[in-house]
Amino acid sequence: MSDDKLYETLKLSLPSDRIRRNESLDKYTHTKTGGKADYLVLPNTYEEASAVTAIAYETGVPLTMLGNGSNLIIRDGGIRGIVLHFNRLNKITVQGNTITAQSGAAIIDVSRTALNQTLTGIEFACGIPGSVGGALVMNAGAYGGEVSHVLVNATLLTKDGEIITLKNEELELSYRSSIISKKDFIVLEAVFALEPGKYHAIKAMMDELTYLRESKQPLEFPSCGSVFKRPPNHFAGKLIQDSGLQKARIGGAEVSGKHAGFIVNVDGATATDYLSLINHIQRTVKKKFGVHLHTEVKIIGED
Incomplete structure (x- = not known):
């Protein structure tokens, strides 16, 4: 399908101001790197997202899901086809002890909502910078907690645009893995079950975890978060540090002097700088x- 025909087809499903052609993706990633998307599409509803997904399936146009870009490196060649960005699908609602959050909501905001409702169980997410969708895909976790501990179910889009709901046990949630990426599902929303708690106790836990994160992680620089998975019987940051790689630099990308498990953008780094440094570390x-x-960070796009 030609670019112009694809554009006209997409305009049948959502307004043209939410279809962006040749959009630079560096503004959508936490590393501030990445090439251009042929089409960046910003749905407001699940129906719009489903329609765009169906268009991609029926026409054979590649489709990529983009959350808030916190655990992601997009190569400098960008992404062909359609990129779905869910930043407008960010609603969070509470009913009793249950929180329902759309895919584009920040998982941090879910933890803050839980605090405001004096619900406990998701304090661990107060420092995770990803979206709800990304948190489910990776079964995100920190400080002993993880998404699988509190998730009830997830509403998902299949490759052909069908909307389905899977229970926690059907999602095959494990360390930084789930069925979502294996089946190319797209997260629309998640339901979390929490427990009643005490406001001051919940806040104290979140304050402590925030302090630990801010004191140990290089939050003053753009980064993709923790770059590598934890190897069996080791810690990635310790191995990198003991290899004499702390402050190692390629282009504008540098191994953080604060935490060797992080690569930070200190001077206009490109995705190629990041990938070259990752390879050097490995x-x-x-x-x-x-x-x-x-690598724990997801790497997508073309060179």
């Missing part, structure tokens, strides 16, 4: 310790 750690570091 080779060095493998040579010194015989441990292969697998």
Whole structure:
């Protein structure tokens, strides 16, 4: 399908001001890097998202889901086809001890909503910078808690635009993994079940976790968060530090001097800088310790 015909087809499903052609994606990632999307589409409703997904399926146009770009590197060549961005689908509602959050809502905001409603169980998410959708895809977690501990079910889009709901146990949630990415599902919303708590106790826990995060992580620079998964019987940051790689730099990307598990954008880094530094770290750690570091950050797009 030609670009112009695809554009006209997309305009049948949502207004043209929410269809952006050749849109630079560096403003949509936490690393402030990334090439252009052929089409960046911003749905306001599940029906719009479903329609765009169906168009991509029927025409064979590649479709990519973009959350808030916190645990993501988009290569400098950008992304072909359609990129669905759910920043407008960010509603959070509360009913009793249950919180329902749309995919584009920040998981941090879910934890803050829980605090305001004196609900406990999701304090661990108060420092996770991702969206609800991204948190489900990766079964995000921190400080002993993770999404699988509090998730009831998720409403998802299939590749052909069908809307389905899967229960927690059907999502195959494990360490930084789920069925969502394996089946190319797109998260629309999630339902979390929490417990009644005491406001001051919940806030004290969130304050402590926020302090730990701010004191240990380089939040003053753009970054993609923790770059590598935790290898068995090791800590990625410690291996990187013991390999003498702290403050190692390629282009504008640098291994953080505050936490070696993070790569920060200190001077106009490109995605290529990030990927080159990641490869350098992996080779060095493998040579010194015989441990292969697998990336936790998702890497997409073209070179």
